[in-house]
Amino acid sequence: MRSRQRMFAAVMRLLLKCLRLGRRRRFKLVRQAGQLWHYGHLCLRSLLYNSFTNGDVVLDSLFEPIYWLVDHVTRWFGVVFVALVIGLTSSIVAIVYICLLPLILQTYTPAWICWHLAYGHWNLIMIVFHYYKAITTSPGYPPQAKNDLTGVSICRKCIAPKPARTHHCSICNRCVLKMDHHCPWLNNCVGHYNHRYFFSFCLFMTMGCIYCSISGWDMFRDAYAAIETYYQTPPPTFSFRQRAFHKSVVYLWVLCSSVALALGALTVWHAALITRGETSIERHINKKERQRLQKKGKVFRNPYSYGSWDNWKVFLGVDVPRHWLTRVLLPSPHLPHGTGLSWELPPCMTKQRTPLLAI
Numbered sequence: 624m625r626s627r628q629r630m631f632a633a634v635m636r637l638l639l640k641c642l643r644l645g646r647r648r649r650f651k652l653v654r655q656a657g658q659l660w661h662y663g664h665l666c667l668r669s670l671l672y673n674s675f676t677n678g679d680v681v682l683d684s685l686f687e688p689i690y691w692l693v694d695h696v697t698r699w700f701g702v703v704f705v706a707l708v709i710g711l712t713s714s715i716v717a718i719v720y721i722c723l724l725p726l727i728l729q730t731y732t733p734a735w736i737c738w739h740l741a742y743g744h745w746n747l748i749m750i751v752f753h754y755y756k757a758i759t760t761s762p763g764y765p766p767q768a769k770n771d772l773t774g775v776s777i778c779r780k781c782i783a784p785k786p787a788r789t790h791h792c793s794i795c796n797r798c799v800l801k802m803d804h805h806c807p808w809l810n811n812c813v814g815h816y817n818h819r820y821f822f823s824f825c826l827f828m829t830m831g832c833i834y835c836s837i838s839g840w841d842m843f844r845d846a847y848a849a850i851e852t853y854y855q856t857p858p859p860t861f862s863f864r865q866r867a868f869h870k871s872v873v874y875l876w877v878l879c880s881s882v883a884l885a886l887g888a889l890t891v892w893h894a895a896l897i898t899r900g901e902t903s904i905e906r907h908i909n910k911k912e913r914q915r916l917q918k919k920g921k922v923f924r925n926p927y928s929y930g931s932w933d934n935w936k937v938f939l940g941v942d943v944p945r946h947w948l949t950r951v952l953l954p955s956p957h958l959p960h961g962t963g964l965s966w967e968l969p970p971c972m973t974k975q976r977t978p979l980l981a982i
Contacts, residue, residue, distance in 0.1 A: 698794050701810030705758060708808055715835065715878065716747065718871045723839065739838070746831045752954040753824040754809075762814025763800035763963045765789055786964045788927070790904050800963030803893075803902040815963035819938060822897065825890040832883035836876060843876035897938050900928030927966060937969045 727739055767783045778785040778798050785791075790802040792812050801815035813821045846869040852859050853866075861869075896906060905925075913923040928934055935941075940950055940957050950957055960969040 697805065697807045701807055704807045705810050708754070711878065712750070715875055718875045719743070719835070722868050722871050723842070723875075726842075742834065746827055746834065749827040749954065750824065750831055753820045753827060756956065757806075757813075757817050757820035757824050758809045758811050760811075760817040760820060762802070762812040762818075763816045765798050765800060765964065787966060788902070788905070788963075801902060802904060804904070815959060815961075818902075819940070819959060822890070822893050822938075825886055825893065829883055829887045829890050832879040832886070835879040836883055839872060839876050839879075842872050846870075846872040898931045898934055900925050900934040900937075929969075942970055 728736060731739070765784060765786050767781075775784045775786050777783070778789075778791050780791050780796075781798050783798070785798055786800065788801045789798050791798050792802060792805050794805045795812050799812045799814040801818065803813040803818055803821075805812050806821065809821065811817065849859075849861070849865075849869045850873065853861070893903075896903060899906075901909060905927075909923065909925055916923045929937060937960055939946075940955075940959060941947055949955060961967065
């Protein structure tokens with residue numbers, strides 16, 4: 624009898640112990656679920672409670688996969704774009720030398736021959752020089768180690784000091800000094816040390832395309848009219864060499880005119896940015912800052928702008944009048960002012976306006 628009572632008591636104690644353990648586990652699960660709910664609610668509020676969050680931030684977040692795809696495609700196809708530029712430019716030069724130059728030497732006056740030879744070769748040399756320097760010159764990168772630079776921030780992706788006007792390039796996967804943009808046609812970033820080469824290449828390439836389009840207009844009309852007669856009945860008796868000449872002239876004029884329009888618009892855009900002392904990235908930053916200060920009744924002034932004319936002198940590296948010839952109209956590998964780490968008064972400037980706001 625006693626043994627049965629002891630056994631019953633032991634079973635009851637075991638049952639109560641199991642019930643207490645189950646209750647503790649339920650309470651623990653409920654407590655963990657409550658903690659996760661409060662944590663998620665706090666994260667959601669921290670994401671939404673941000674004065675800088677707007678429609679642009681939401682769109683950037685939604686298009687982040689597309690940006691990632693574009694960055695990787697641009698990175699891997701950069702060499703293809705460079706080869707395309709070299710191939711198209713070489714084809715135009717070959718057509719000019721093989722088809723147009725003999726015709727110019729036979730039909731033009733000596734004065735016009737000298738003009739075309741001098742201007743054409745000068746323009747070609749400027750295009751080749753500045754494109755080569757733009758793709759081979761490093762845009763400039765900030766040091767990765769800690770230094771004594773003042774007023775620097777930390778890049779969220781590099782976790783390294785980021786000087787003023789420095790931005791992170793997602794394609795190169797590193798910070799670039801005075802970054803303007805990543806150019807796929809250069810397979811390189813446009814930054815502090817090669818910005819002048821990039822703009823000069825765009826300018827001289829546009830000038831060369833306009834020159835070819837204007838000079839070859841009459842030849843283009845004659846060649847196009849001849850091609851239209853190919854489909855007449857009976858067809859005209861043109862030789863293979865004549866047909867190749869007609870098609871080459873049409874190809875040259877169409878390509879040069881298209882590039883002149885597209886690249887000319889890009890050149891004008893960058894010329895306006897240089898006049899204001901801005902880069903492509905800074906243009907968007909300054910626009911938002913200008914609107915923000917305007918609401919407060921304040922005026923925004925770009926601290927890196929010295930005036931329209933002086934901005935061009937600083938950008939081109941013109942310190943003395945003769946530099947307009949030796950550094951602008953002739954190929955020159957001179958370095959830009961400063962190191963891109965700090966922005967002090969350039970030597971060509973005598974005085975600097977006191978900025979109202981420093982970025």
